[in-house]
Amino acid sequence: MIEFVDVYKVYKGGVVALQGASFTVPSGTLACLLGPNGAGKTTTMKLIMGFLRPSSGTVKVWGLEPWIYEKEVRSRIGFLPERPIYPSNVRVYTFLKHLANLRRVPVSDVHRVSKLVGIEHLLDREIKTLSRGYVQRVGIAQALLGDPELLLLDEPTANLDPRARREILELVKVLHRDLGVTIIISSHIIPELQEVARYAIFIDRGKVLDHGSLEELARKYVANAIYVIESSRPRDLAIELLKKDYVRGIYVHDDRVEVHVDMDRVNDLEEYIKELAGRGMVKSYSFRTAYLGEIYEKIVGSSHG
Amino acid sequence: MRRSLDLAMVREVLTHASYVMDQLLRGFVVVVCLLAAFQSFATIASLPYVENLKMGSVITFIGMLAYVTFQMTSLVEELGRGEAMLYLAHGLTKRCYLASWILILCVVPIVVFVLSIVVPIAIIAPSLLNNVEIPTLIAYTVLHLATFSSILFLLALSKRRGLVVALGMAMTFLLPIALSLATYYFTSLAPILGIVCPYYYYLTYETSSKLRICPSPPSIGLASLVLTMILIYACFVKVKKLDV
Secondary structure, three states, X not given: OEEEEEEEEEXXXXXXXXXXXXXXXXXXXXXXXXXXXXXXHHHHHHHHHOOOOOOEEEEEEOOEOOOOOHHHHHOOEEEEOOOOOOOOOOEHHHXXXXXXXXXXXXXXXXXXXXXXXXXXXXXXXXXXXXXXXXXXXXXXXXXXXXXXXXXXXXXXXXXXXXXXXXXXXXXXXXXXXXXXXXXXXXXXXXXXXXXXXXXXXXXXXXXXXXXXXXXXHHHHHOOEEXXXXXXXXXXXXXXXXXXXXXXXXXXXXXXXXXXXEEHHHHHHHHHHHHHHHHOOOOOEEEEEOOOHHHHHHHXXXXXXX | OHHHXXXXXXXXXXXXXXXXXXXXXXXXXXXXXXXHHHHHHHHHHHOOOHHHHHHHHHHHHHHHHXXXXXXXXXXXXXXXXXXXXXXXXXXXXXXXXXXXXXXXXXXXXXXXXXXXXXXXXXXXOHHHHHOOHHHHHHHHHHHHHHHHHHHHHHHHOOOOHHHHHHHHHHHHHHHHHHXXXXXXXXXXXXXXXXXXXXXXXXHXXXXXXXXXXXXXXXXXXXXXXXXXXXXXXXXXXXXXXXXX
8 A cells, every 4th residue: 555665865954864764554454653753753744645756766655656646646545744733713613614625525524524523512713722632632523534545644642642542543553443544653752653553663863773563573573572461260261371381471451361482382272262262251352452551662772783 | 538637637626625715714804895896886987988997997907916815924824834734634635725715815806807807897887897908907907916926836835925925015016116217227127027017017008108119018918928937837836846
């Protein structure tokens, strides 16, 4: 879906934002673009949107170069910019209606997206009178106009209080789950991304350090895999699992059991879980990605040293 | 195919222009009211001579240039803080974005200014409309406004607000003085200045015999027209390459 091949972006004045960035993002994923401030995340987003032209290399989105096929590409993308750059004196409805007109979607779509992000009661308010959390929701609403196939969210929780952050992240999860949209979130706040992302692109000082699904990255960089098993008898299940030598740790939270296992014995554990499920001890289970922070530390550590 | 593409672009330009215009409406209404009042007064005061009307309209013309300069900063701010990205993200092309601003800050002021000259005359002294001086006056003001705003557009695309304001104000208030001084002390410089201010040059040429050795206002007007076309072309090239 998105393909960067050896992309360099040098701004006027010689500031190098990207240095030979190469990565892909498959369709249907909820990916995060993770890196410290100034790593090149916003530049990457702008290159995907075709706002910037790469100094060299190739950027392709659905096989098209966004800089050249700007209209074709942008019409299929919803974009939430990093900063709240919305016109302050305009009513929310007027603003969204104008963007719907530009995108050539019916005005009824304004009501749909407003309802989806919970701002339908604020449509008559001027944007400047809204709290930061609601302004961010307006931003997400505009990004959702016209049912885009790809959502680019640049620092969606920046400058928000903890409650607003949680609400926005919940919203992102719901959008991915219910609408099946491919989402790319850029952020430098690892715990937030841990909650939502299943695919990661690690970027630092303009270089893409690594990318891939969290499972792949965990296998590559992290010793233990984590499974979360839902059970009606969590304590019995934990006792059963402790008998296996490849299990490195077990944590019980209410009806859930978190199992840490050697990465190279994942298949053995899965077989055993299936066996336990046959005995009625397992309701469901999921491979939980390794801690993003841990992967990040390993990747940054290996790149620096 | 080509025609439908062009129509789609026109629709985009008009859609965005009307949205931006709504936001700038308050200031614009004030300008239109002031223009109407001033021009009506100037028309009544100058009757029955067109000469006085020409001089009277200079005041409203300066006001219009100051208004365009002031509003040009809205474009600079919109580009500077990245608001333009929002509109571009929804399918508006950079060229259509620029075209909509040109419509607002060049075409609309020209139409309003021309109407502010023609309408009071048509109501107060309709016979003056047959005077050949009126279309000439209109032609130079239109050229002047077009050149003025195209210079400012090129600066605005470099996102330098201070430069836009400084040059806009200088071209509005200092250029007439500079042209008068050039007429008396550096006559050869006057036509060069005249290219960026054809209306002022036309008025100065009409009233000062010193400029008789210089190119006539129509020649300067033609040079001004060519300059404007080059500047607008440069704006469209620049906006295409603009990092938003």
